[in-house]
Amino acid sequence: MGAALAEQHLQQAPRVAILNIGAEEIKGNDLVKRCAEMLTQTQAINFIGYIEGNQLLTDAADVIVCDGFVGNVCLKACEGTAQLFIDKLKKSLLASSIKGWIARKLFSELFTELKTLNPDQYNGASLLGLRGIVIKSHGSADVSAVVNAISEAVHEVKRQVPSRISDRLEAVLLERHY
Numbered sequence: 001m002g003a004a005l006a007e008q009h010l011q012q013a014p015r016v017a018i019l020n021i022g023a024e025e026i027k028g029n030d031l032v033k034r035c036a037e038m039l040t041q042t043q044a045i046n047f048i049g050y051i052e053g054n055q056l057l058t059d060a061a062d063v064i065v066c067d068g069f070v071g072n073v074c075l076k077a078c079e080g081t082a083q084l085f086i087d088k089l090k091k092s093l094l095a096s097s098i099k100g101w102i103a104r105k106l107f108s109e110l111f112t113e114l115k116t117l118n119p120d121q122y123n124g125a126s127l128l129g130l131r132g133i134v135i136k137s138h139g140s141a142d143v144s145a146v147v148n149a150i151s152e153a154v155h156e157v158k159r160q161v162p163s164r165i166s167d168r169l170e171a172v173l174l175e176r177h178y
Contacts, residue, residue, distance in 0.1 A: 001128040002063040003045055004168040008159040013046040014062035019070060020050035035065065044172050079138075082117040089114070124149030126156065128165060133157060 006014035018036055020028045025036070028050070039047035051060050056074060066074070093103045104111070115121075123145035124135035133156045135149045156162075 001165050001169065002065065004165040005126055005128060005156075005161055006063050008156070008161055008164065010062060015048045015060075016045050016063045016065060017048050017051040017061035019056070019064050019066040019074070020052065022052060023050045025050075031067070038176075039065075042172055042175065044168065044175060079119050082119070086114060086117065120145035121148060124152050126152065126161070131162060133162060 003014050003016050016039065018028075018032055018039070020032050022028070025033075028036070032050075036047075036050065039045050048061060051064065053074065055061075056064065057078065093100045119138065120142060123141050124137050127134040127136055133153050135153045135156075137146060137149045141149070
């Protein structure tokens with residue numbers, strides 16, 4: 001389902017990986033190993049293997065598969081880390097007006113890049129596997145975050161994401177003889 005959604009943004013076959021405690025095939029619990037075995041045998045999915053937590057924010061994979069508990073912990077840890085980094089940077093730069101002025105002049109490109117860490121720009125998680133489109137926002141979402149979530153819903157409507165997911169799932173299930 002995640003691969004079908006990602007295709008609508010990437011316009012190509014997304015690289016799918018499973019989040020695990022190591023990249024080696026022997027690592028992971030039974031659920032992780034069984035999922036890897038299934039994905040390996042599914043030709044309709046571009047499965048690239050396991051990735052570790054330190055690769056979450058890299059370009060290692062386009063779709064990362066994990067259970068809901070692990071995914072929520074990862075999401076909150078990433079949000080907290082980004083916020084901590086930004087808060088410490090602001091505190092350091094605002095310690096004196098001259099520091100702030102110099103930083104704005106020297107690091108304007110960095111500040112532009114840091115804005116991409118704002119979770120409000122990516123607000124809303126698509127709840128997949130439903131017959132319709134549901135975008136779940138985080139509790140601290142402001143107006144711009146809600147607007148971004150609505151924009152994602154509109155994008156999914158235009159791209160007919162639920163029917164594309166259904167078609168993809170049907171193809172995978174037929175391939176696996178379910």
